Amino acid sequence: MTDPSIFNARDPRCKTPYGAVPSGTRVALTLRPRRADGWSRAVLRARFEFRGEEIAEVPMPWTGLDGDRDLFSCALDTGDYVGLVWYSFRLERLDGKALELPERQLTVYDGAHSVPAWFGEGVTYQILPDRFRRTCVPDPAGMVGGRSVHTGWFEEPVWRPDARGEVRNRDFFGGSLAGVEEKLDYLQSLGVETLYFCPIFEAAENHRYGTADYERVDPMLGSNEDFQDLCAAARARGIRVMLDGVFNHQGFVSRYFNGDGFYPELGAHQSKASPYYPWYHFNRWPDQYDAWWGIYSLPAVNESQEDYVDYIIEGEDSIVRRWLRAGADGWRLDVADELPDAFIEKLHRAAREAKPEAVIIGEVWEDGSNKIAYGVRRRHLLGGHLDGLMNYPFRNALLAWLLGGDAGQFRESMETIRENYPPAAFYSAMNSLGTHDTPRILTLLGVGGDCGGESKQWRAEHRLSPEERALGVRRLKLAALVQYAFPGSPTTYYGDEAGMEGFEDPFNRRTYPWGEEDAELIAWYRALGKARRELAPLRRGALCYTAAEGDVLAFTRTWEEDTVLCACNAGRERARVTLPWSAAEIGGLLCFPTDPDTGEAVVELPPLTGYLLRKSPGRE
Template sequence: MLDAQTFDSRDVRCKQPYGAVPAGTRVNLALRPLRTGGFSEGLLIAYFESRNEERLEVPMEWKGMDGDRDVFQVVLDTGDYVGLVWYSFRLMGLDGRQEELGPYQLTVYDGAERVPGWFGEGMTYQIFPDRFRRSRIPDPTGMVGGRTVHQDWEEMPEYRPDARGEVRNRDFFGGDFRGVMEKLPYLQDLGVETIYFCPVFEAPENHRYGTGDYEKIDPMLGTEEDFRALCAAAHRLGMKVMLDGVFNHQGFVSRYFNGDGFYPEPGACQSQDSPYYKWYNFSHWPDKYDSWWGIYSLPAVNESEPSYRDYIFGGENSIVRRWLRAGADAWRLDVADELPDDFVHGIHQAARETDPNAVVIGEVWEDGSTKIAYGVRRKHILGGHCDGLMNYPFRNSLLGYLMGGKAEDFRAAMETIRENYPPFAWRTAMNFLGTHDTPRILTLLGCGTDGQDHDKDWRAAYHMTESQYLLGRTKLMLGALVLFAFPGSPTVYYGDEAGMEGFEDPFNRRTYPWGSEDQTLLDWYTALGKARKELPALRRGDLFWGQTQGRLLTFLRQGEGEPVLAAVNVGLKSAAVEVPWPARDWMTGKELAPGRRLLPPLSGWLLVPRQS
């Protein structure tokens, strides 16, 4: 006798306030069973997970009738608790039967701290530094890692194993900071407000995720002075800079581990008297040690070691503080869920102490509110840790919709995130369709597959047919429209706006095709970037769902400035869209009268009120 209206955590009649709540909130809960069910009593059962699973049972008070429904109410006082509360209900019938509902999730966060809002308002552009732009062909002589440099900017990155059977990623193209400086006007025209760099510190591999020296800009990128100049120039153009902090592991070839003896100072691999020896967990010194996912070239760090903590965030001149002072505005934490919570908190605290407007974004591939790593429920977005997360749930859900799924499934997935995340984390999410860790979004949408049913040589050589490319481009344009209209920072992986293709690493890390961009795509992204920069509703407005049926997705952003309606039809038939006011499509300039208007197949609108 219980139906969906008995309790809906997203219905204000059943739960107030909506979604996650700051500690100290008194949450009003109500059950609304049909009177014909014959229920006489209700009971709330709440588990406070991070308080040793404290269990609370509170009788619910009958408040009378609402139409044909009984109403049982109770108040759940969160007090000073921070963490997840799992709550459920028990209804008792006049005939002695019992019905259970739940469990439901309540996220309780520390709301005492102000989270800077700038990151979630504007567009972010992710740069893989070696492959974006070079100002010259560098000489790798004397650099760590035994590097080679491609003379031709358009060559294929090395992907085959070397003579030792390894793909060592020691081939570079020489992208540098001066090259980025040359293209700052391009980024500004695109609408970029945050430049997110993959790692920039000295490291032996071209991806630089095995850090060699946190204190030194990789010499192929330039100098610390070049970095400072780049940050200053970006700031003058209204852009901020985010760095990639890789603090869970380092390079086998690093000044700290020093596995090949490149650095003059003895590392943990040379001497147990090295100041860095305690940074690693050796099962047999020096050849057996913990490493990231078992990859020997990425020795894992012991994050509980006090000297390492002091070096990364504790000391006055620690790495986190030092590079913020040099001009960075934010940190993205690589594999944040593999860093201890108190380590992440230390980074967050150091960042805020150095710059009250600094932001910390964490790499998490799942719902960050429920993430469990190493048997521990993580505190990523409970306050004082990450200000926002990479929004893989957004990417996965939107990709599913674009590739044949239903709009209502995308809506359901996003409502789960909105309900589970504190408002600051919802608004400060890093939303994207592709990154350096995923196949190029254009290739996925055009081919409909990641190519893993073929060998690597096939994937390396593959280029889409004209029909595949056109389909992929059309779907990418629609996906980008949703991306830029949605709450959170729309993040573009370098070259997606130019039509870059490719499957997994390193094919998704080819060099930017300067002079060969797809102008149709580039114009579309530029228009979206302009919309994100100029329309307050897209920057700070609330989200209201419209039509989400099958292949049609519409939603409204409003609450700041004039409202904006996003409408996307990924179906093969026209769909009727309810246009609420005399409108103009931001993307094409087309004017629409209010009422039911047909949105053609595989097309989208970004509608703003038409000025009379």
């Protein structure tokens, strides 16, 4: 096993600068083997993947001693390269023995592309529009899709297959843009600064991920003018709007494909003469075509087709441009890994031309710095493509720790992301605990898993017992505390703050429980939102771990002279955390865990408890 003390990429004695670097940076690298091991020569081997696997070998001359350690150093010049560099080291002795150190990733990004800071600094709130708030029971007559509308707001979503064996998602509850506008004061009270909407465009299904018309707000939600009014009202409260861009696939029922003939114009399914026919790939027209994950109701689009690119991106009145001009401030790109890099790059450029402060966030479930999709290493975070990603690695690591894992593994997972991502991308991550694609976070934390071994009917009917709910609430408060204190935008899925339960879709997409909210949780989220809005360290501060072992996780965020500490105990026993300052220097935010006059430098953390503490201003 290689001695890890020889080289640690996170140790400034071994590598500077830390983590990803802009193109043109000379990266200083130093090996620190024990002198007693007798190494006499060292070589750096760097593989420039995006230059056709070009390999550079750089000698590392002996540069001195540090105690009982030899030092071998060199500089890796990144020049004008943008991409991943895979680097390793070889140590040799005079007797011919050699040691190969494992290959490591260096992300080299284009520093000429800046990322607006607004998204990562503030709180984001995700809304599935049909399920958040309605002002009346709508009439679906004449609307696309043959819809039905639940008359009761608290009825269960349809989850059983119909007579054809399908779950068609044509049952609606009638949430609307007017309903969201009605609740803007509530959202502002949570500290929300960005509203992220799941798709709002006309579509046959209640989730609206099979777009029928990109040019029109779904009439059950309201009109295009209602969207403009909502954006204006939100901006007046300091809230921006992010839209969901579903550009990899569309609806079988749509203006473009028109699989059921609902629209009067010819779609690709009616005629090869349709202007939309080249957008799709038919194996046998009209019924065999490429579809997203083989789901016939979501025909896939050829994102390289010139007319489609013009329609979505390049045209003066393209979809991306027109909705930014209408009031949106950014786009979240659905299934970003399935969109070509060239498509994303053009979209990013068009968005910035339309609105210089626009932000583009991508749906990627893994480490997006080194993701390979369809055999291609993606350029997501190298500049001019995606400004940030949905941070599912954060969610996975946090859940693992809260459900009995080691806080050290959470730190390792997050430090790997921090090391691999450009700083702006790390600080612009969308940090969610739950989304429309995952079970409700309270349910997961209360029962300890997704209960995939149970029947669908069991999961549909299950509600947390009083004991499960009490445990889930305590764990959720811890999870949200870490989420709101961590770099990146803390993103709350509608109703999580109100204590909503449910397993997978559609049970995670029930209606917001107006009048039946969990007051304790809402108060907690309001306090966290206030802290995130008012404290500069939580918005943009540097991250430093002070404890990460077993049940205990503690870290600081520091901006200029201001520092905030987040300390959490996920275990069932009391724990102690040594503070980076004396207790006299602490200012409590959510509570005072100890008397600040005692001088005690250790905080006692009760089971399943977390504190957010601030170093008192002006004290050293």
